[in-house]
Amino acid sequence: MRERLLAAEKIKAIEWRDGTLHLLDQRLLPLEETWRAYDSAVEVAGAIRDMVVRGAPAIGISAAYGVVLGARQRLAAGGDWRAALEEDFRALAGSRPTAVNLFWALDRMRERLARLKEGEDVLAALEAEAVGIHESDREANLTMAQLGVELIRKHSGNPQALLTHCNAGALATGGFGTALGVIRAAWLEGLVERVYADETRPWLQGARLTAWELVEEGVPVILNVDGAAAHLMKTKGVSWVIVGADRITADGDVANKIGTYQLAVVAMHHGVRFMVVAPSSTIDMSLQSGEEIPIEERDGRELLEIGGKRVAASVEAVNPVFDVTPADLIDAIVTERGVVERPNAAKMAELMSRKRLH
Ligand code: MRU
Numbered sequence: 001m002r003e004r005l006l007a008a009e010k011i012k013a014i015e016w017r018d019g020t021l022h023l024l025d026q027r028l029l030p031l032e033e034t035w036r037a038y039d040s041a042v043e044v045a046g047a048i049r050d051m052v053v054r055g056a057p058a059i060g061i062s063a064a065y066g067v068v069l070g071a072r073q074r075l076a077a078g079g080d081w082r083a084a085l086e087e088d089f090r091a092l093a094g095s096r097p098t099a100v101n102l103f104w105a106l107d108r109m110r111e112r113l114a115r116l117k118e119g120e121d122v123l124a125a126l127e128a129e130a131v132g133i134h135e136s137d138r139e140a141n142l143t144m145a146q147l148g149v150e151l152i153r154k155h156s157g158n159p160q161a162l163l164t165h166c167n168a169g170a171l172a173t174g175g176f177g178t179a180l181g182v183i184r185a186a187w188l189e190g191l192v193e194r195v196y197a198d199e200t201r202p203w204l205q206g207a208r209l210t211a212w213e214l215v216e217e218g219v220p221v222i223l224n225v226d227g228a229a230a231h232l233m234k235t236k237g238v239s240w241v242i243v244g245a246d247r248i249t250a251d252g253d254v255a256n257k258i259g260t261y262q263l264a265v266v267a268m269h270h271g272v273r274f275m276v277v278a279p280s281s282t283i284d285m286s287l288q289s290g291e292e293i294p295i296e297e298r299d300g301r302e303l304l305e306i307g308g309k310r311v312a313a314s315v316e317a318v319n320p321v322f323d324v325t326p327a328d329l330i331d332a333i334v335t336e337r338g339v340v341e342r343p344n345a346a347k348m349a350e351l352m353s354r355k356r357l358h
Pocket of ligand 1: 054055056057099165166167168169172173178243244245246256257321
């Protein structure tokens with residue numbers, strides 16, 4: 001299946017070329033495909049904050065390249081470059097709070113710095129680490145896609161109706177996607193009749209990004225408002241909800257795009273299976289439960305305005321952009337280390353003690 005998956009890999013959001021980070025501006029999709037070039041860590045932090053690049057693995061990968069760019073600037077400036085680079089680490093870490101992949105990637109870069117040997121080429125070492133983070137995310141996507149398909153097939157080998165939320169596709173990762181990776185692979189294996197994509201208010205990752213990715217690849221996708229999910233589960237024979245994750249705790253609680261929690265509640269009510277797909281860089285064993293996950297709140301204008309034009313009455317708006325789905329509402333967490341069904345603390349600890357499968 002790996003070869004077929006690689007052949008289907010068409011969309012990219014991140015490119016490291018000639019020492020510059022290139023990002024596909026996701027704010028403009030699907031109407032415009034504009035690439036932007038970044039040469040400093042501070043600019044990369046701004047791109048993450050402003051959602052030029054978004055999705056947990058993608059922001060981790062971008063932050064890793066940001067450290068390379070920061071180091072290059074700091075080394076060129078001379079003086080105590082290590083101390084100066086700390087400012088870049090701070091800027092990158094301060095860009096968005098919920099997806100732990102960002103902090104995981106920064107830790108990896110910091111550890112690489114700590115392992116530098118006397119006389120070693122700093123930039124070459126950091127660049128290799130960032131490229132390694134990018135490449136291993138791509139590999140993890142492929143492994144998860146295959147594991148997710150096996151899980152779907154275990155319950156039914158017939159073409160099915162699936163539902164997804166937000167965008168956990170190629171645009172959100174270093175490769176093929178997490179939740180959308182499983183959905184793409186399931187399509188290639190004849191297991192998908194149609195995919196319902198929640199539009200994902202307020203930023204419309206589903207309408208703008210997921211629908212675009214699936215249309216580009218010929219997967220039958222139907223867009224729905226977020227509030228239609230329960231109705232679709234009840235009337236359209238949805239068998240699986242498949243989503244990505246921004247942070248998973250030691251107990252198996254999952255932070256993902258706002259609205260994921262209510263999908264899980266509704267899925268349980270309707271007997272629809274609920275699958276979370278995420279690389280182990282999304283698992284934060286330092287947090288026991290979902291209550292400890294910092295939830296990003298963005299500007300209320302994302303709700304009050306559409307396309308910069310005010311549409312709401314003159315009211316205050318609350319805009320938490322992630323929520324936490326408790327482990328007991330989740331049927332399976334699919335990672336590149338393996339699958340955890342009915343997650344709990346013991347199973348998560350066992351998963352994290354395993355090696356990566358590739
Ligand atoms: O605010 P975003 O667009 O960065 O949120 C993205 C999500 O919530 C995704 O579902 C999650 O990062 C998984 S991406 C593989």
